[in-house]
Amino acid sequence: MNRIATAWSRLALLVLCSAAPLPALAIFQNGGFETNAYTAWTLGGGTNPGLAGAPPFNSASVQITPGAAGPASIVGPGSTDPLAxxxxxxxxxxxTAKLNDEGGGALVTTLRQTDTVSQADIDPADGLPHIRFAFAPVLDDPNHSPAEQPYFYVVVKNLADNSVLFEQFAYSGQANVQFLQGAGSWKYLEFQNVDAVLPASALGQQVELTVIASDCSLGGHGGYVYVDGFGSAQVPPDNSGGPQGAPHAVPALGPAGLGLLGVLLALTALSMRRWHA
Ligand SMILES: [Ca+2]
Structure with a gap:
């Protein structure tokens, strides 16, 4: 009887082990905010005491004084933005998610989600995990000092060692970012597609994505950022009916003015070097 029982448990184990693994889900739940809510995301924030240090700013520059979270909303079909x-x-x-708003008050809004990088996030084109999304910052430009300006920041950290895998930063009016002129003193960028290539070592690791949209630190000027399409797949073309997949949302990427993406790629390369040295 014992031998039969053992045989049965071995068979059961064999069946269990040979069962096909569940297909891994691509990174980030509700990455497109299609629940019309911040389901699966954590909103937070506080107030902005100003960025630490001098440009170029990075994760170490971002300071948030604990307090009530800044505003956040979701925009739906038919939305327009008179400032941009x-x-x-x-x-x-x-x-689409809208972090922070037009008002001042030195408020900071943070959006956060932690997830595990899986096989489903590997792009067959290069065999590496990717995190992709689109963002469009709309920031008042009161011409304060850089550390006092409204800003946008996004970072992907590996929670195992808190290393920065990817980060992007821009403050309002930043000289090497090709901002468009919005209404009044507002500046903005049309949606930019971001493709953050993670190192192969990120596979199976927990990563934390954080997006921050901040008012100016002096309290009089607002800033916000639209974000959408978080995941590992290519961000689909927009609803404009324009050329499908054309990088029309990215301001001129000439070698003399690489602008935001150039700076950000350089920042990314720097952080990769720093953390993988
Ligand atoms: Ca969406």
Whole structure:
């Protein structure tokens, strides 16, 4: 009887072990905000005491004084932005997240989600995991000192060692970012597609994505950022009916003015070097 029982448990174990693994889900739940809510995301924030140090700013520059979270909303079909009239809303699908708002108060809004990088996040084109999304910052430009300006920041950290895998930063009016002129003193960028290539070692690791949108630190000027399409797949073309997949949202990427993406790629390369040295 014992031998039969053992045989049965071995068979059961064999069946269990040979069962096909569950297909891994691509990174980030509700990455497109299509629940018309911040389901699966954590909103937070506080107030902005000003950035630490001098440009170029990075994760060490970001300071948040604990307090109530800044505003956040979701924009839906038919939305327009009078401060940034050429932004196409919503960006992907029916809904797009809007972190922070037009008002001042030195408020900071943070958006965060932790997830595990899986095989489903590997792009067959290069065999590496990717995190992709689209963002469009709309920031008042009161011409304060750089550390006092409204800003946008996004970072992907590996939670195992808190290393920065990817980061992007821009403050309002930053000279090497090709901001468009919005209404009044507002500046903005049309949606930019971001493709963050993670190292192969990120596979199986927990990563934390954080997006921050901050007012100016002096309290009088607002700033916000639209974000959408978080995941590992290519961000689909927008709803503008324009050329499909054309990088029309990215301001001129000439070698003399690489602008935001050039700076950010350099920042990324720097952080990779720093953390993988
Ligand atoms: Ca969406």
């Amino acid at each position: 009239p050429t932004i196409q809303l919503p960006r992907v699908g029916q809904f």
